[in-house]
Amino acid sequence: MTVLLTGGTGFIGSHTAVALLQAGERVVLLDNLINSSAEIVSRVEVITGQPIVFVQVDVRDTTAVKQALVAIWLRGRRPFCWAQGRRRISSAAIPLL
């Protein structure tokens, strides 16, 4: 399973990514880096030894998010979405496709 994590380079997102990767799942991280750094992506890759798909995007930009999802789909991923965050992003766990 591939899990799409919004806020993916934040505290909860990055720790969730590590747990999922260590459990044998794959992840796609979306984040606009307003409160985190792209360095987190390589740190998670080093910790887990797994490659990560990362897209820098603001989740409020629906056009950009749709473009990112199409690109992810074309790469053969079938992600489920876990949108997380406090205040800025509502929590939900929904199948995308």
Ligand SMILES: NC(=O)c1ccc[n+]([C@@H]2O[C@H](COP(=O)([O-])OP(=O)(O)OC[C@H]3O[C@@H](n4cnc5c(N)ncnc54)[C@H](O)[C@@H]3O)[C@@H](O)[C@H]2O)c1
């Ligand atoms: N123990 C620690 O060292 C530590 C460190 C940080 C946070 N915390 C705790 O973790 C909790 C918060 O963690 P969190 O992961 O929810 O917050 P976070 O701020 O770490 O992560 C949220 C992520 O969402 C991203 N983001 C925000 N708005 C966005 C948007 N519109 N589009 C795309 N990305 C967007 C940010 O860039 C960030 O990476 C709090 O309880 C805090 O106290 C603990």
